[in-house]
Amino acid sequence: MQRVRGVRYLLVAALAAGTVGLAGCGDDGDDASSAVESAQSQAASIQSQVGEQVDSALSQASEQVDSAASQIQSGLDQASSAGEQVDSAQSQVSEAVSSAVESAASEGDPAAGKTVFMSAGCVGCHTLADAGATGAVGPNLDEAKPPAALVVERVTTGKGAMPSFAGQLSAADIANVAAYVSSVAGQ
Numbered sequence: 001m002q003r004v005r006g007v008r009y010l011l012v013a014a015l016a017a018g019t020v021g022l023a024g025c026g027d028d029g030d031d032a033s034s035a036v037e038s039a040q041s042q043a044a045s046i047q048s049q050v051g052e053q054v055d056s057a058l059s060q061a062s063e064q065v066d067s068a069a070s071q072i073q074s075g076l077d078q079a080s081s082a083g084e085q086v087d088s089a090q091s092q093v094s095e096a097v098s099s100a101v102e103s104a105a106s107e108g109d110p111a112a113g114k115t116v117f118m119s120a121g122c123v124g125c126h127t128l129a130d131a132g133a134t135g136a137v138g139p140n141l142d143e144a145k146p147p148a149a150l151v152v153e154r155v156t157t158g159k160g161a162m163p164s165f166a167g168q169l170s171a172a173d174i175a176n177v178a179a180y181v182s183s184v185a186g187q
């Protein structure tokens with residue numbers, strides 16, 4: 001915009017110089033040449049003003065670009081810090097879940113768990129010497145020696161051919177059977 005306006009100034013100045021020059025032709029030569037000189041000096045001053053305007057427009061534009069770039073950068077920084085917060089929240093949740101699972105399992109009563117193991121149907125699918133179980137649908141628990149947390153997880157959510165027992169066993173039953181299996185497997 002500034003540049004276009006500047007070009008327009010130059011044209012107006014040139015026209016003015018020409019008009020003054022033509023008018024000067026009618027009069028004596030000195031007046032005419034001084035009119036031309038003054039028109040030329042006006043044109044030169046307009047030219048330098050235009051140059052300043054173009055410079056200031058360019059420097060404003062470059063400042064705006066800089067500030068837009070720094071806004072974008074700060075937006076990116078904020079996004080990445082939000083991402084880090086989500087990551088840390090997720091890892092806190094997963095730690096809380098696994099520690100809850102571990103504490104639930106470690107609080108179980110193995111003797112009560114044996115009764116659960118015998119009555120809930122585990123024996124039909126798993127081998128576990130202590131329970132006299134010889135099932136062969138799922139892994140041999142004497143060989144697998146699952147930690148209590150894994151027993152809680154499998155019995156609660158199931159996996160593959162193993163059903164979830166969450167609707168059939170209480171949290172305490174599950175903690176008990178986990179304590180039982182993890183303490184007798186492999187013995």
Ligand code: HEC
Nearest residue numbers: 120121122125137138139144146151154155159160161162
């Ligand atoms: C219908 C058969 C079936 C019944 C009933 C069953 N399971 Fe399972 N169980 C499986 C199968 C199959 C797997 C293997 C799942 C997989 O990893 O794909 C399994 C996996 C497991 C595992 C993980 C073993 C490992 O090391 O990966 C444990 C622990 C377990 N069962 C315990 C139990 C307990 C305790 C019960 C009784 C509450 C039970 N299961 C009842 C079939 C059964």
